[in-house]
Amino acid sequence: MIESSLLLILSMLFVITLLTMLSGKLRIPYPIFLVIAGIAISILPGIPKTRINPDLVFLIFLPPILFSAAWQMPWADFWKMRRSISALGFGLVFFTSVIIAYLSHALIPGFDLALGFVLGGIISPPDAVAASAVLDKLKVPRTIANLLEGESLVNDASSLIVFRFALMAVLTSTFSLWEATRSFFLVAGMGILIGLAIAYIVSLIHKHFPTTPVIDAALTLLAPYVMYLVAESVHFSGVLAVVTGGLFLSYHAHDTLTYESRLNLAGIWDTIGFLLNGFIFVLIGLQMPYIVNNFTSNTVKEALYYGLIISFAVIVIRIVWVYAFIFLRRALPKRTSSYLPGNKEVFLIAWCGMRGVVSLAAALSIPFYLKGTTEFPYRNLILFITFVVILITLVVQGLTITPIIRLLKIEDDTRFQKRKAEDNLLKVQLAQACLEFIDTHYSRQLREQEPFKALRNRYAHMIEVKQKKLSDNGGPPVREEDSMRRFKTLLLELVDVRRAELVSYRINADFDEELIKEKEYELDLEEARLRSTTA
Secondary structure, three states, rough: HHHHHHHHHHHHHHHHHHHHHHHHHHHHHHHHHHHHHHHHOOOOOHHHHHOOOHHHHHHHHHHHHHHHHHOOOHHHHHOOOOOHHHHHHHHHHHHHHHHHHHHHHHOOOOOOOHHHHHHHHOOOOOOOHHHHHHHOOOOHHHHHHHHHHHHHHHHHHHHHHHHHHHHHHHOOOOOOOOOOOHHOOOOOOOOHHHHHHHHHHHHHHHHOOOHHHHHHHHHHHHHHHHHHEEEEEHHOOOOHHHHHHHHHHHHOHHHHHHHHHHHHHHHHHEEEEEEEOHHHHHHHHHHHHHHHOOOEEEEHHHHHHHHHHHHHHHHHHOOOOOOOOHHHHHHHHOOOOOOOOHHHHHHHHHHHOOOOOHHHHHHHOOOOOOOOOOOOOHHHHHHHHHHHHHHHHHHHHHHHHHHHHHHHEEEEHEEEEEHHHHHHHHHHHHHHHHHHEEEEEEEEHHHHHHHHHHHHHHHHEEEEEHHHOOOOOOOOOOOOOOOHHHHHHHHHHHHHHHHHHHHHHHHHHHOOOOHHHHHHHHHHHHHHHHHHOOO
């Protein structure tokens, strides 16, 4: 039994890898392609019926996916756009839930308002991975990508809170707006505090205990599960605990982790994110036979009609909210730190509302029964509508984003030039810091030993070249001799000098944080090379 299940999982992972490569060849974002492939696979004869266990999604898949997204999200960008992120991640979720609740109540016979809020909470959060996968290969302004990724970090939590309150209203037949509002802030706030507390403890272990890269990786992999389980065990938001904890640990990684651990974790999280996201999107497609076969309350034709209407409403609601929010932001006094997109960018943000795994997992977590043998009303209809909304938003919006970007000419053609100019400036300042360090601490070696002179000349030449806006990086690295241990020590010390400079740039927000992270990664690689030659 275990062997057959393991073989099935490994086979799926292998198929996912092949399908992802094929999606790259066809230039289709892999989440969309995997969902369609899952549907196609599910209708093949002999394919076993697959059902997603919602507990499995919430516990096994959701924490590492959210943590990975938070780990890669630059904190400076997240904080800079906090108002826009909150408006989308919280405000839009609540607005969508309310509109869908009243719409479904009016549209579907016998569908009461509490069930409407259950459905609204389920389908209100856009999926993070789908938007990122679509925009990843396009030259969209980085601020838009960061905004959408930041939104996805918080909207899952807010939507699940709405869903759980609505579900309790259906199960208990009682609801208090004041109690729900108070509980929401308590659940969200305590989830954030738990995530920060656990992340702080983990950072202390990384920093002060004799860990190794393997132990650091294990602690980082366990952290999201601990954050999620601790928060959920006391009935607070495990999703917000994971997100805030991931942002905290990522921001302090330069101080708490060694270069070996950072290099190790970069590859680990990329791999885990790819496999988990791919696995879950294929599972979404495989759910179609299960949802259709267990559909008994209404005909599929009627359910499809409801699903299409609500899918259209979900798309329109996001467009209305985004434009209304931007209109209000433009009417208010502009703050220098606030991000305000242009008209074309506003439409792109409004159009990126693809739904995904959290919506389907929430729908599947609806209990089968209310009390005793009383069935949960319209459970299969809610499941079917959720699946239709996911499919419509993924396919219609996901496949039209690229032509819309090209039609509206939203692509940032100057992004590369701006990035290159900032990259050159950062290299100049890092090289100047190295020259000052060499002149101060190695004046005698500079007079007596040629390799030290050559290294100093290398940095001086790099500054000269970069200041002339050339792309040359200053020539090949200095060749090392086994007998020159002191020279290798200098090279390692200069890595620390540049790393310290980057920390100060991060604190003062002198450069884009994503660029600083790239330079830290380059320094980690350089340190790994140097230490491998001295070992």
